Amino acid sequence: MLSTSPETETMIAGIDLGGTCVRVAIAGSDGRIARSAETRTGDLATPQALVAWACDQIERLGGGRRPASVGMAAPGPLDPVRGVLVNPPNLVGWRDVPITDMLAAAAGCSAHLENDANLAALGEFHHGAGRGSRNMVYVTWSTGVGAGLILEGRLFSGTNGAAGEIGHTIIDPGGPLDSCGQRGCVEAFCGGRALEAQTGRSAESLFAAAADGDPDAAAVVRRAAVHMGYAIVNLTNLFDPQVIVMGGGVTRSWAAVEPVLVAALADSPFIQAARRPRLCLAQLGDRAGQVGAVEWARANL
Numbered sequence: 480m481l482s483t484s485p486e487t488e489t490m491i492a493g494i495d496l497g498g499t500c501v502r503v504a505i506a507g508s509d510g511r512i513a514r515s516a517e518t519r520t521g522d523l524a525t526p527q528a529l530v531a532w533a534c535d536q537i538e539r540l541g542g543g544r545r546p547a548s549v550g551m552a553a554p555g556p557l558d559p560v561r562g563v564l565v566n567p568p569n570l571v572g573w574r575d576v577p578i579t580d581m582l583a584a585a586a587g588c589s590a591h592l593e594n595d596a597n598l599a600a601l602g603e604f605h606h607g608a609g610r611g612s613r614n615m616v617y618v619t620w621s622t623g624v625g626a627g628l629i630l631e632g633r634l635f636s637g638t639n640g641a642a643g644e645i646g647h648t649i650i651d652p653g654g655p656l657d658s659c660g661q662r663g664c665v666e667a668f669c670g671g672r673a674l675e676a677q678t679g680r681s682a683e684s685l686f687a688a689a690a691d692g693d694p695d696a697a698a699v700v701r702r703a704a705v706h707m708g709y710a711i712v713n714l715t716n717l718f719d720p721q722v723i724v725m726g727g728g729v730t731r732s733w734a735a736v737e738p739v740l741v742a743a744l745a746d747s748p749f750i751q752a753a754r755r756p757r758l759c760l761a762q763l764g765d766r767a768g769q770v771g772a773v774e775w776a777r778a779n780l
Contacts, residue, residue: 491780492537492546492586493772495595496520496553498569501529503536504769505546510605510777514540515769520569526576534585549582549590550776552598552768559640562592591779593636596643598771599763600627601634603724605774607762612721616714617761618645620707621727622671622682628718634778646670650709665710669703671728682728689732697735704736708743711758715750726761733760 488507495502497520504515516536523529537546556565562579564570582590593601600609600617609615609629617627624646628635636642646666647659654663658672667673671682678685678699688696711723729736737758744755763770 489780490541490544490546491773491776492541492549493769493774493776494533494549494551494582495598495768495772496529496551496567497595497768498554500765501533502766502769503533503540504773505537505540506773506777508777510770510773512770512773516540526564526573526578526581530578530581530585533582537586545587546776548588548776548780549586550598550772550774550779551578551582551590551592552595552772552775553578553592555594557592557594557640559592559594559636562590564592589779591775593634593771593775594625594627594640594643595768595771596625597627597634597636598775599726599761599767600629600643600724600771601774601778602763602767602769602771603726603761604629606770607767608724608759609722614718614720615722615724616643616718616720616756617724617726618710618714619727620669620725620729624666624670624707624710626714630718634775645710645714648710648713650706650713665706668706674699674703686728686731689735697732700729700732700735701739704739705743707736708740711740712743712747712750715744715747715754715756719754720756723756723758724761725758726767730760 493504500517501520502517504512506512554567564576564578566574579590579592596619603609603617604615613632615629619625626643626645628643647664649663651663655667657664657667685696689700
């Protein structure tokens with residue numbers, strides 16, 4: 480995946496703003512990342528500090544060259560059209576931040592914002608598990624549950640940028656109350672927050688313990704996977720994808736989860752074998768956001 484771009488080639492940049500880390504990458508016009516850097520999100524207390532650090536890294540990594548475009552992946556809620564971070568839950572006080580205007584002014588080029596799950600999907604589509612497909616769904620299953628949609632080779636984010644909220648589709652209207660205010664959402668049954676409320680263990684700890692053979696943790700994860708199976712069936716019927724890529728913390732428990740999800744698809748009398756999507760693990764891991772951010776910058780050149 481790594482390559483060094485010629486000094487004369489167009490340079491683009493990607494920024495992945497996560498709850499724990501911020502990652503910056505530069506790439507050539509082909510999207511192949513040449514260099515990257517990261518720091519702890521907690522070390523950047525303000526949007527101004529983030530922009531200053533990111534632009535310093537872009538300049539350093541790019542040998543002083545100005546990028547042609549910058550893409551940024553960030554957690555919602557956000558407004559990708561206006562380029563505004565509305566109120567990221569892990570960034571206290573960052574309300575209605577015009578982040579693309581700030582980046583464009585500091586970097587001297589156009590800047591483009593998108594939801595992190597959407598850009599992780601874009602990264603997996605171009606450089607990960609979705610390569611070679613035209614229609615792909617990326618599901619991130621960790622503290623929350625979300626999805627990114629690639630339809631006919633393009634990222635689909637919907638009218639208001641909210642497409643792919645599979646975690647808030649309802650599978651049991653009489654089910655538990657979700658943090659979004661609805662009852663019986665997918666996330667209320669298998670999101671990490673819901674599982675933590677049931678067990679007192681964080682999603683990361685629970686998925687890791689299940690992978691290590693803890694029978695209680697494995698039972699909880701398998702039970703959650705049954706409900707995720709309903710979501711996978713619904714995604715298949717809605718979008719008819721070639722590939723469904725699974726990412727997030729649950730990938731640590733893939734051996735326990737995969738058979739349940741595969742069985743859910745196989746048990747559906749409506750989804751015939753010929754149109755069952757391939758179900759696979761994400762390949763890019765923590766790099767998905769920055770790879771997707773680079774691809775978003777490319778798409779908006």
